[in-house]
Amino acid sequence: MKIDRCEEADVLVVGGGTAGFGAAVAAGRKGLNVVLLEATSKIGGVMAFCPGMPWGAAYPAGKIVGGLMAELTSRLEKMDPPAAEKRPCTLDNFGPEIIYDHDIATLTMFEMLEDAGVKVRLGASVISPQIDDSAISAVTCFDRNGPFMIRAKIVIDCSGDGDISAKAGVPYSIGDGNGNSMGMTVSFHMVGVDWDTTFQEPDPYFRDYAAKGIAEGRLHKDLAKLYLMKGFHRGSVFCNSVHIRGVDGTDPVAIGQATQEGRRRCHQLSQFLRSDIPGFSNAYMTLLSPTVGVRETRKLEALYKLTGEDLARGTKFYDGIVCCDNPIDDVMRSDASMTHDAIVDKGSYYTIPFRSLIPANVPNLMFAGRILSADPVAFASVRGMPQCMAMGQAVGTAAVLALKDNLAVQTIDTQVLVADLIQQGVNGLGNEPLV
Numbered sequence: 001m002k003i004d005r006c007e008e009a010d011v012l013v014v015g016g017g018t019a020g021f022g023a024a025v026a027a028g029r030k031g032l033n034v035v036l037l038e039a040t041s042k043i044g045g046v047m048a049f050c051p052g053m054p055w056g057a058a059y060p061a062g063k064i065v066g067g068l069m070a071e072l073t074s075r076l077e078k079m080d081p082p083a084a085e086k087r088p089c090t091l092d093n094f095g096p097e098i099i100y101d102h103d104i105a106t107l108t109m110f111e112m113l114e115d116a117g118v119k120v121r122l123g124a125s126v127i128s129p130q131i132d133d134s135a136i137s138a139v140t141c142f143d144r145n146g147p148f149m150i151r152a153k154i155v156i157d158c159s160g161d162g163d164i165s166a167k168a169g170v171p172y173s174i175g176d177g178n179g180n181s182m183g184m185t186v187s188f189h190m191v192g193v194d195w196d197t198t199f200q201e202p203d204p205y206f207r208d209y210a211a212k213g214i215a216e217g218r219l220h221k222d223l224a225k226l227y228l229m230k231g232f233h234r235g236s237v238f239c240n241s242v243h244i245r246g247v248d249g250t251d252p253v254a255i256g257q258a259t260q261e262g263r264r265r266c267h268q269l270s271q272f273l274r275s276d277i278p279g280f281s282n283a284y285m286t287l288l289s290p291t292v293g294v295r296e297t298r299k300l301e302a303l304y305k306l307t308g309e310d311l312a313r314g315t316k317f318y319d320g321i322v323c324c325d326n327p328i329d330d331v332m333r334s335d336a337s338m339t340h341d342a343i344v345d346k347g348s349y350y351t352i353p354f355r356s357l358i359p360a361n362v363p364n365l366m367f368a369g370r371i372l373s374a375d376p377v378a379f380a381s382v383r384g385m386p387q388c389m390a391m392g393q394a395v396g397t398a399a400v401l402a403l404k405d406n407l408a409v410q411t412i413d414t415q416v417l418v419a420d421l422i423q424q425g426v427n428g429l430g431n432e433p434l435v
């Protein structure tokens with residue numbers, strides 16, 4: 001097919017989820033010409049597919065991760081009325097989290113991209129890279145007007161699934177390495193809930209109610225625990241309970257089927273909540289996921305693969321770019337159940353190394369977010385949105401360092417990078433303790 005549209009950029013960011021947001025804002029603020037392509041019609045990625053999902057793991061060892069996550073939170077908290085707040089998580093082993101108004105948060109993220117001078121292109125997908133001498137010389141893209149080309153000096157893959165990195169030859173595994181990925185989820189909100197009545201229930205998972213619904217054939221058997229959390233606005237409840245097992249998140253047909261199946265189960269659950277759970281009798285369903293939220297697909301291979309042992313030791317890497325203490329938040333891989341076992345002692349934390357975002361062989365490609373290089377245990381902990389945003393911020397900053405001295409991304413000085421991130425307010429890096 002003939003391509004007669006071609007654009008130039010310093011940095012192309014593929015995907016506008018939390019990682020892509022972080023990467024594009026960081027690089028844009030440093031004066032680079034940044035283009036961000038997002039296949040859907042909204043910024044946020046999974047955050048937009050499961051609206052109102054809390055920003056978890058934002059407070060490792062009780063201190064905010066800092067950087068863009070802290071800045072975004074602070075902007076929302078300072079609004080009148082405030083559009084975000086810090087709350088304790090009701091689930092085992094999770095620290096405090098940030099709950100926010102979904103629409104105001106995504107609007108604010110878009111504004112931060114605009115302010116950073118990023119050219120945001122919604123409804124535009126990156127299709128494939130062209131490789132010359134092991135580097136990506138251009139990528140083919142597609143929007144409603146047909147194919148176009150972007151020639152970028154650096155490509156940052158924040159697509160969640162890593163299609164472009166895989167096509168550029170970066171080795172990868174899927175899920176646990178045997179093809180088993182975590183369950184995916186369709187979420188929704190109930191509004192008009194009487195919080196005081198509902199949250200008198202001492203079991204945060206409402207297990208006795210769920211067991212009755214399953215026994216009577218009114219709920220799917222995977223709904224043994226109902227994850228019902230207070231939403232940001234009084235009277236709203238976020239339902240993060242409907243998980244679909246065994247779907248390949250890189251297969252768009254399977255994604256469509258999982259979305260429809262999940263939506264069916266959400267409707268069934270919303271009816272059950274109204275009829276069986278105290279406080280829901282006048283509530284109704286809203287903000288049903290537009291598409292299923294995918295937790296896990298490809299894990300790319302990088303200069304370093306983060307492991308569960310690294311986390312358990314509380315490793316602070318010399319090139320650590322964000323802190324984390326999230327539990328091993330595993331969701332129904334294969335026929336397994338949900339777990340969130342602690343990985344570090346309370347008050348301890350580990351860092352995510354920059355090298356887990358850098359492929360060995362492509363000199364102008366980096367990646368960030370849920371496609372980082374990690375074993376399945378480490379992945380289950382590192383994948384929270386605050387960490388994904390910070391990974392993005394790190395690679396966006398690294399792009400500036402690489403372009404300034406015309407370096408391959410594998411050779412940038414990580415100590416300069418870490419120092420820059422500390423200056424940008426990222427907490428607990430280098431020799432700075434997280435206090």
Ligand SMILES: Cc1cc2nc3c(=O)[nH]c(=O)nc-3n(C[C@H](O)[C@H](O)[C@H](O)COP(=O)(O)OP(=O)(O)OC[C@H]3O[C@@H](n4cnc5c(N)ncnc54)[C@H](O)[C@@H]3O)c2cc1C
Nearest residue numbers: 015017018019039045046056126160185293369370384385
């Ligand atoms: C159901 C669910 C519940 C979760 N709960 C929590 C929670 O409570 N707290 C928490 O902090 N984290 C939670 N997580 C984890 C967290 O949401 C994700 O790990 C994180 O949002 C991933 O961000 P990302 O930017 O790496 O990828 P994504 O959010 O997947 O974003 C990737 C973006 O790239 C776009 N894209 C893909 N391919 C292309 C292409 N070729 N061209 C252009 N655009 C493309 C996609 O449309 C998407 O917008 C949850 C995840 C799920 C699925």
